Amino acid sequence: MQPRTADQSPPSTVCPTAIDVRNFSFFYDAFQALDGINMNIRERRITALIGASGSGKSTLLRAINRMYDNTPGARSEGEIVFDGENILQATNLVSLRKRIGMIFQRSTAFPMSIFDNIAYGLRLASQRCPENQIKTRVEQVLTDAGLWDEVKDKLDKSGLSLSGGQQQRMCIARAVAVDPSVLLMDEPCAALDPISTNKVEQLMRALRERITIVIVTHNMQQASRVADFTGFMDMNVETGAGQLVEVGETDQIFGHPRDQRTAAYISGKFG
Numbered sequence: 001m002q003p004r005t006a007d008q009s010p011p012s013t014v015c016p017t018a019i020d021v022r023n024f025s026f027f028y029d030a031f032q033a034l035d036g037i038n039m040n041i042r043e044r045r046i047t048a049l050i051g052a053s054g055s056g057k058s059t060l061l062r063a064i065n066r067m068y069d070n071t072p073g074a075r076s077e078g079e080i081v082f083d084g085e086n087i088l089q090a091t092n093l094v095s096l097r098k099r100i101g102m103i104f105q106r107s108t109a110f111p112m113s114i115f116d117n118i119a120y121g122l123r124l125a126s127q128r129c130p131e132n133q134i135k136t137r138v139e140q141v142l143t144d145a146g147l148w149d150e151v152k153d154k155l156d157k158s159g160l161s162l163s164g165g166q167q168q169r170m171c172i173a174r175a176v177a178v179d180p181s182v183l184l185m186d187e188p189c190a191a192l193d194p195i196s197t198n199k200v201e202q203l204m205r206a207l208r209e210r211i212t213i214v215i216v217t218h219n220m221q222q223a224s225r226v227a228d229f230t231g232f233m234d235m236n237v238e239t240g241a242g243q244l245v246e247v248g249e250t251d252q253i254f255g256h257p258r259d260q261r262t263a264a265y266i267s268g269k270f271g
Contacts, residue, residue: 018043018182018212019064019087024078025241026056026063028071033059035241037078039231041182046204046213048227048250050220051265055233056242057216061184064214065102066093082182094124101175105187107167109159114151117159117170118142121178137177145173145203165196172203176211183207185215189222201226220266224254232262 019041026034034056041047049057064087068074080087082100090096098121110117118138123131138155142148147169151162159170168188175183185204189197204213204226217223223230231247246259257263 015045016043017041018082019214020079020081021060021064022079022081024060024063024076024080026059026068026076027074029073032239032241034063035236035239035243037242037244039244039247041212041214042229043212044208044210045228046208046215046226047229047231047247048223049214049216049231049233050218050223051233051242051245052235053218054240054242055235057233058186059242060233061186061214061216062102064182065097065100065184066090067102069093098178099180100182100184101178101180103168103172103175103183103185103188105190107164107171107191109162109167109170111158111160113156114159114162114170115155118174118177121174124178141173141177142170144176144206145169146199147173163196165192165199168192168196168200169203172200172207176207180211182212182214185213187216187218189217189219197222220254224250230254232257232259232265234261234265 017040021037021039021041024034024037025032037060049060051057062068063076064080066087076088087096110120112120115138118141119134122134122137139148142151147166150166159167162170172188189200192200201222204215207213215227227250229247230250230253232245232253233242234245235242245261246253246257253262254266257266
């Protein structure tokens with residue numbers, strides 16, 4: 001069995017911790033998908049999770065958002081601490097998911113107008129954004145997403161009429177509109193062309209000023225471009241469980257990895 005590597009995150013003096021993953025394991029019935037993950041996700045930084053398919057990157061991301069609650073046989077051990085609370089014991093998932101947003105590989109535009117796509121979450125959170133302020137907020141987040149000039153004259157058109165890259169930025173704007181603390185992004189650029197990918201990456205860097213971002217990506221060049229911290233995950237060949245091999249500042253992970261498995265993956269020897 002391959003030994004598990006202890007969390008090698010930079011010390012907390014670098015920047016505060018937004019999410020503290022403590023000895024987290026995840027199971028589907030008898031199958032163990034994640035084994036003993038320990039990781040400090042830093043506040044207002046971009047953390048990338050890299051690794052081969054099956055290493056548990058998306059499983060970890062979705063567990064943070066409690067997306068497996070209704071999956072038969074799914075269970076977890078350990079803790080994921082956010083804002084002083086163990087996410088795994090949170091009872092108000094609506095509140096949790098307003099504070100921790102999620103962006104998927106393919107855009108999830110709603111079959112409604114561009115304006116209503118953005119306003120949807122704001123109306124659910126009406127106590128935070130009165131109706132008379134929604135128009136201003138919609139313009140603000142679309143501007144932040146670099147979309148306002150592209151859509152300002154067709155806000156009443158269906159969000160599904162936008163290009164794939166525009167839809168993805170609209171979905172990010174929708175998630176940001178309710179002012180989350182954390183944004184989880186699962187392969188957000190996998191279906192996009194290079195120009196759209198560049199725009200999403202620019203948006204991520206801008207959002208980092210106020211939002212903690214965790215991105216799962218198979219594109220190591222993307223991780224090296226946008227991430228402040230990078231974690232490498234690998235699958236234990238004997239158990240099939242995903243493990244966090246090491247995590248650290250991106251320059252260190254790509255330039256001087258501590259574990260030979262990380263070095264082998266980054267150099268293209270496997271994966």
